[in-house]
Amino acid sequence: MLSGxxxxxxxxxxxxxxxxxxxxxQASIVSGPSSDxxxxxxxxxxxxxxxxxxxxxxxxxxxxxxxxxxTWRIQMIKTxxxxxxxxxxxxxxxxxxxxxxxxxVPAQISAVNNFIDAGYDAVIVxxxxxxxxxxxxxxxxxxxxxxxxxxxTLDSEDAINVNVDQYGLGVLWxxxxxxxxxxxxxxxxxxxxxxxxxxxxxxxxxxxxxxxTGKKWNVVQVYxxxxxxxxxxxxxxxxxxxxxxxxISAQGGxxxxxxxxxxxxxxxxxxxxxxxxxxxxxxxxYGSQGLKCTSAGTGPAQVAVAIKxxxxxxxxxxxPVAIKLPLDVTDDSKLKANVNYFPNDSDNxxxxxxxxxCGINFSAQExxxxxxxxx
Numbered sequence: 085m086l087s088g089x090x091x092x093x094x095x096x097x098x099x100x101x102x103x104x105x106x107x108x109x110q111a112s113i114v115s116g117p118s119s120d121x122x123x124x125x126x127x128x129x130x131x132x133x134x135x136x137x138x139x140x141x142x143x144x145x146x147x148x149x150x151x152x153x154x155t156w157r158i159q160m161i162k163t164x165x166x167x168x169x170x171x172x173x174x175x176x177x178x179x180x181x182x183x184x185x186x187x188x189v190p191a192q193i194s195a196v197n198n199f200i201d202a203g204y205d206a207v208i209v210x211x212x213x214x215x216x217x218x219x220x221x222x223x224x225x226x227x228x229x230x231x232x233x234x235x236x237t238l239d240s241e242d243a244i245n246v247n248v249d250q251y252g253l254g255v256l257w258x259x260x261x262x263x264x265x266x267x268x269x270x271x272x273x274x275x276x277x278x279x280x281x282x283x284x285x286x287x288x289x290x291x292x293x294x295x296x297t298g299k300k301w302n303v304v305q306v307y308x309x310x311x312x313x314x315x316x317x318x319x320x321x322x323x324x325x326x327x328x329x330x331x332i333s334a335q336g337g338x339x340x341x342x343x344x345x346x347x348x349x350x351x352x353x354x355x356x357x358x359x360x361x362x363x364x365x366x367x368x369x370y371g372s373q374g375l376k377c378t379s380a381g382t383g384p385a386q387v388a389v390a391i392k393x394x395x396x397x398x399x400x401x402x403x404p405v406a407i408k409l410p411l412d413v414t415d416d417s418k419l420k421a422n423v424n425y426f427p428n429d430s431d432n433x434x435x436x437x438x439x440x441x442c443g444i445n446f447s448a449q450e451x452x453x454x455x456x457x458x459x
Contacts, residue, residue: 092393110228111397112138115228119136121400123442124393127406132241136230138400139205142178145394146199150192150212150236152184152456153310155360155432156336160210160235160384160452163437165389169454176395179204187277189213196220196231206230206394208387214239214281230397234390236280246390246407248382250282252290252405252409253411257333257356260378260415261294264354267396268299269330269380272322274308274315276335286335304329310336312343312362312432319344329353337432338363342375352376359412361448362431364419380413383437388444412436 107314111134118124118133126133147164151157161182167173168180181199185191189212199207200223207224211217211233221240230244237245261271271291276283287305294301306322310314315337323329323344332355334341339362345352352374357363358381367377386409397403412435414424421427425435429448438445 089371110225111230114402116402118404118405119396120442123325123389123439124396124404125408125441126404127245127408129191132405133402134244134397135402136228136397136400139398140175141398143176143205144179144181144203145177145206145391146181146183146204146209147391148192148195148199148207148209149182149184150189150210151187151280151309153327153338154309154314156310156384156434157184157210158456159432159434159437159451160387161456162451163384163446164387164391165454165459166451167385167444173250173391173395181459185212187212189216189386193217193220197223200224200227202227204229205398206232206400208232208234208390208394209238210234210387210438211236211238211281212277213279217243222323230394232390232397234386236282241405243408244393244403246386246393246409248386248409248411250285251289252292253380255293256377256380256411256413258290258293258297260356261331261333261354262297262299264376265299268297268301270302270304270326270328271333272319272326273303273305273330274319274330274332274334274337274341275305276308276310279306283335290333295311308334308337308341310358312337312340312360315341316340316344320348323348323350331355333355334358336360336381338379339366340368342370351352356380359434359436360431361426361429361433361435363424364435365427365431366416367416368419368421368425368427371419375416377416378413379415379435380411381434381436382409382411385437385439385444386447387441388446389439392442392444409439410441 338357
């Protein structure tokens with residue numbers, strides 16, 4: 085009987101220790117400011133701040149991407165690898181794992197759960213569906229794993245979100261088009277990947293802003309999946325069916341959109357698009373022929389900010405739960421060769437790929453030498 089009591093006490097003590105350890109590993113809400121206020125900028129004035137218990141490195145970090153078959157995502161994977169290969173970053177990492185799971189939301193969630201269960205210190209995700217990750221978020225919190233979402237973020241303050249103002253980007257494109265189309269008109273909107281927060285936020289900002297102008301708009305929507313080839317075919321089909329458009333807005337795949345206009349002999353019209361090098365080349369080349377452009381967005385280097393944020397959290401620094409990154413914005417009148425577009429470099433490169441306030445800047449060559457596959 086006595087030995088049974090001792091066993092029970094030992095088991096109880098072990099269970100309490102485990103619970104205490106799990107609770108201790110979780111983040112605490114703390115007062116600001118951020119430990120790195122120039123880089124890790126809070127989204128709003130009332131954004132909360134968190135602090136994780138400091139862990140001893142080197143760390144195991146995983147990047148779980150979803151959709152891979154477009155230039156932005158490929159460049160993002162390569163940028164992540166380029167960033168983690170930098171000596172000062174590599175010194176903090178025991179392991180950096182990358183997987184891409186496609187458009188299968190359950191597969192992406194399963195991959196996140198697997199890394200949590202495997203004891204990784206941090207998991208970074210570009211979420212296919214922001215509202216589906218509730219159980220994975222709770223699992224990460226319970227395990228004391230730092231969970232960071234970027235680009236397509238998560239609907240929770242129990243994960244750290246890193247992003248630009250995607251809704252505001254839709255607003256920017258709509259305002260710019262409205263400024264060039266004085267009476268409204270027929271506009272082609274080339275959307276991204278259906279169901280993602282980026283596509284939804286950009287679309288909502290775009291439509292709301294056009295509606296608020298009081299002008300008459302006819303908006304035709306197609307999905308280009310942020311990919312040149314897919315967008316080119318979608319636009320070619322739209323032109324064949326719908327005829328003339330007075331303006332265009334595209335979330336990505338913009339080089340393909342311009343190619344579709346050229347192939348269809350569609351007159352150049354005002355175009356609000358992303359930051360692809362090929363798109364900016366076309367804008368510089370054909371600006372005097374009617375292809376008036378604004379090129380705005382964020383390069384895939386935001387993944388590097390997400391990794392930097394994960395390392396800061398693991399180091400016990402104070403982090404905003406929502407971090408706002410600046411947009412890269414220019415137009416056809418401000419394009420300068422080898423400054424904000426690169427005539428001799430690949431079309432398939434997003435130019436807005438630096439965040440100087442975070443000490444992050446990459447050349448095309450530095451990124452493109454990396455592989456895009458899982459590791």
